Amino acid sequence: xxxxxxxxxxxxxxxxxxxxxxxxxxxxxxxxxxxxxxxxxxxxxxxxxxxxxxxxxxxxxxxxxxxxxxxxxxxxxxxxxxxxxxxxxxxxxxxxxxxxxxxxxxxxxxxxxxxxxxxxxxxxxxxxxxxxxxxxxxxxxxxxxxxxxxxxxxxxxxxxxxxxxxxxxxxxxxxxxxxxxxxxxxxxxxxxxxxxxxxxxxxxxxxxxxxxxxxxxxxxxxxxxxxxxxxxxxxxxxxxxxxxxxxxxxxxxxxxxxxxxxxxxxxxxxxxxxxxxxxxxxxxxxxxxxxxxxxxxxxxxxxxxxxxxxxxxxxxxxxxxxxxxxxxxxxxxxxxxxxxxxxxxxxxxxxx
Amino acid sequence: xxxxxxxxxxxxxxxxxxxxxxxxxxxxxxxxxxxxxxxxxxxxxxxxxxxxxxxxxxxxxxxxxxxxxxxxxxxxxxxxxxxxxxxxxxxxxxxxxxxxxxxxxxxxxxxxxxxxxxxxxxxxxxxxxxxxxxxxxxxxxxxxxxxxxxxxxxxxxxxxxxxxxxxxxxxxxxxxxxxxxxxxxxxxxxxxxxxxxxxxxxxxxxxxxxxxxxxxxxxxxxxxxxxxxxxxxxxxxxxxxxxxxxxxxxxxxxxxxxxxxxxxxxxxxxxxxxxxxxxxxxxxxxxxxxxxxxxxxxxxxxxxxxxxxxxxxxxxxxxxxxxxxxxxxxxxxxxxxxxxxxxxxxxxxxxx
Ligand SMILES: [Mg+2]
Ligand SMILES: [Mg+2]
Ligand SMILES: [Mg+2]
Ligand SMILES: [Mg+2]
Ligand SMILES: [Mg+2]
Ligand SMILES: [Mg+2]
Numbered sequence: 001x002x003x004x005x006x007x008x009x010x011x012x013x014x015x016x017x018x019x020x021x022x023x024x025x026x027x028x029x030x031x032x033x034x035x036x037x038x039x040x041x042x043x044x045x046x047x048x049x050x051x052x053x054x055x056x057x058x059x060x061x062x063x064x065x066x067x068x069x070x071x072x073x074x075x076x077x078x079x080x081x082x083x084x085x086x087x088x089x090x091x092x093x094x095x096x097x098x099x100x101x102x103x104x105x106x107x108x109x110x111x112x113x114x115x116x117x118x119x120x121x122x123x124x125x126x127x128x129x130x131x132x133x134x135x136x137x138x139x140x141x142x143x144x145x146x147x148x149x150x151x152x153x154x155x156x157x158x159x160x161x162x163x164x165x166x167x168x169x170x171x172x173x174x175x176x177x178x179x180x181x182x183x184x185x186x187x188x189x190x191x192x193x194x195x196x197x198x199x200x201x202x203x204x205x206x207x208x209x210x211x212x213x214x215x216x217x218x219x220x221x222x223x224x225x226x227x228x229x230x231x232x233x234x235x236x237x238x239x240x241x242x243x244x245x246x247x248x249x250x251x252x253x254x255x256x257x258x259x260x261x262x263x264x265x266x267x268x269x270x271x272x273x274x275x276x277x278x279x280x281x282x283x284x285x286x287x288x289x290x291x292x293x294x295x296x297x298x299x300x301x302x303x304x305x306x307x308x309x310x311x312x313x314x315x316x317x318x319x320x321x322x323x324x325x326x327x328x329x330x331x332x333x334x335x336x337x338x339x340x341x342x343x344x345x346x347x348x349x350x351x352x
Numbered sequence: 353x354x355x356x357x358x359x360x361x362x363x364x365x366x367x368x369x370x371x372x373x374x375x376x377x378x379x380x381x382x383x384x385x386x387x388x389x390x391x392x393x394x395x396x397x398x399x400x401x402x403x404x405x406x407x408x409x410x411x412x413x414x415x416x417x418x419x420x421x422x423x424x425x426x427x428x429x430x431x432x433x434x435x436x437x438x439x440x441x442x443x444x445x446x447x448x449x450x451x452x453x454x455x456x457x458x459x460x461x462x463x464x465x466x467x468x469x470x471x472x473x474x475x476x477x478x479x480x481x482x483x484x485x486x487x488x489x490x491x492x493x494x495x496x497x498x499x500x501x502x503x504x505x506x507x508x509x510x511x512x513x514x515x516x517x518x519x520x521x522x523x524x525x526x527x528x529x530x531x532x533x534x535x536x537x538x539x540x541x542x543x544x545x546x547x548x549x550x551x552x553x554x555x556x557x558x559x560x561x562x563x564x565x566x567x568x569x570x571x572x573x574x575x576x577x578x579x580x581x582x583x584x585x586x587x588x589x590x591x592x593x594x595x596x597x598x599x600x601x602x603x604x605x606x607x608x609x610x611x612x613x614x615x616x617x618x619x620x621x622x623x624x625x626x627x628x629x630x631x632x633x634x635x636x637x638x639x640x641x642x643x644x645x646x647x648x649x650x651x652x653x654x655x656x657x658x659x660x661x662x663x664x665x666x667x668x669x670x671x672x673x674x675x676x677x678x679x680x681x682x683x684x685x686x687x688x689x690x691x692x693x694x695x696x697x698x699x700x701x702x703x704x
Binding site for chain 2: 132
């Protein structure tokens with residue numbers, strides 16, 4: 001009776017995913033070889049396990065997005081096996097960066113599971129060592145960049161991009177941590193946007209795209225600026241959708257049962273609910289949000305419906321789609337529109 | 353009645369320290385300005401506090417070593433205020449890197465105090481946020497490099513050096529963590545050396561020196577290689593000395609009471625004791641090492657004396673000093689010997 005995102009599940013094709021996976025062992029070998037060269041073979045062995053457990057287990061959307069974008073950006077004759085491999089390596093660097101963020105976030109949040117398996121730090125022989133493992137992953141990434149990209153023009157730009165995006169993400173994480181114990185009555189749309197943009201959108205959307213631009217030889221700062229605007233808008237929408245699906249998605253499709261309400265998450269639904277609520281409704285949110293009792297969780301969901309959030313979401317989805325499409329059409333620096341549209345359509349059709 | 357390192361306490365002069373401190377606020381301003389530009393002013397404010405609490409509180413030996421080495425390497429006419437400031441900024445980058453390591457190490461070890469104040473993560477409003485704060489410090493460092501060094505020839509080498517040293521240090525930390533619960537009967541000199549070199553010597557000794565070489569315009573790979581050998585030898589000796597002073601130093605001079613024995617540390621004394629011990633003495637080590645009871649700690653100390661470790665140490669100190677001096681005299685790639693000797697003499701005269 002209320003709108004949920006439409007359409008067939010569009011995911012990365014099996015071939016794309018298999019090709020991408022195929023190069024991962026190269027990189028494990030590269031970085032463990034570096035560690036071994038410092039008389040750290042025990043550490044290298046341990047590190048290989050940490051990489052295997054943490055890096056390739058997710059959906060790898062960010063890594064594959066890097067490769068697909070690159071393929072859209074360069075003319076067919078430049079799509080040599082060697083260039084494709086470079087794009088895949090960059091995709092794996094994004095996946096490594098993400099693993100580094102996730103492992104340390106799970107320690108900070110004391111999370112239990114991730115991607116259907118215990119969090120790395122929850123394994124009996126890991127514990128707080130997870131922190132150092134995440135740092136090894138972060139810094140091994142630069143060993144990969146040096147080994148495979150230092151002969152290229154874009155090398156400095158790649159390093160600077162990873163530095164900048166990592167710093168932005170830690171700033172977003174810091175904002176999120178500073179606000180994590182706040183009462184729902186203090187949630188604001190401004191904070192919501194700042195957290196989402198910095199903590200998630202930059203590294204999940206802008207980073208893969210910008211890496212592909214660099215590898216494809218783009219140098220025009222304005223092309224990067226225009227792309228950034230669009231990719232951050234997509235990242236913002238993606239998170240709003242994620243928040244919506246957490247409450248109103250079909251667990252049989254999403255594969256997970258949402259917990260944002262009991263976790264006191266500053267979600268888009270909670271922010272909009274507080275904007276819309278009258279005094280009594282605000283009191284319901286204060287009384288029930290962030291509490292574990294099923295009746296309170298249910299009361300919040302009911303309130304969301306009373307406030308018409310499902311249709312607000314549907315309108316937001318459509319407006320956001322149209323706005324991003326317009327911005328894509330307005331780009332003018334030689335990045336093929338198809339490159340953006342492909343990502344846009346993947347996101348807007350997802351239901352998980 | 354046993355040898356302790358001789359001589360007057362040689363520290364960095366007050367002027368050197370004051371000049372170095374004077375530029376720190378520039379860098380706090382630089383990096384908080386970056387964070388603010390991403391709509392993260394709350395995070396920027398928090399970050400400024402984290403920097404103030406953690407970065408400038410130590411002895412700053414590594415940072416000042418960077419500056420002193422630079423001053424020794426370049427001709428007087430190149431010692432412009434601008435160049436000195438660049439050397440100081442690099443010195444602060446080393447101090448930031450060290451803070452990043454220390455904050456996360458203290459979380460992993462669940463330590464209580466550091467440099468005479470509570471560890472950052474032990475402050476009531478910090479906790480696990482400390483992990484993210486350490487990451488902000490690590491990555492803000494690259495924003496400083498970009499802002500102040502990207503116009504220089506050595507920029508790529510500086511970034512690569514920080515990447516490599518950070519990765520090496522995490523490898524050393526990993527080795528240390530893998531061995532931290534081992535019994536004293538498994539300690540070996542080989543492991544001891546690998547841990548010390550990777551976890552401490554690279555970032556504490558080689559990094560400051562190599563940064564100064566780069567800033568001074570050195571490009572000859574062999575000059576770096578020769579320097580690395582010498583600086584790592586100094587780093588190894590420094591740690592052996594630290595381990596010796598932990599047990600046999602004068603707390604009124606060192607300013608701290610050693611705890612390596614009860615902490616089950618893989619220290620140089622324990623490694624050599626196990627090499628020297630007969631079956632009965634090994635059993636004493638197994639029974640008493642890593643235990644909290646004062647009588648057991650005392651028994652280990654007695655055993656160290658029975659095994660003649662203080663004089664073994666004195667011999668090691670002298671041999672190590674002579675070996676390093678010989679290696680310095682054998683260097684041949686234009687790095688002034690005085691640059692090495694200054695550091696050597698500072699280390700060998702310390703008693704705290
Ligand atoms: Mg989390
Ligand atoms: Mg978190
Ligand atoms: Mg979610
Ligand atoms: Mg420690
Ligand atoms: Mg430790
Ligand atoms: Mg010590």
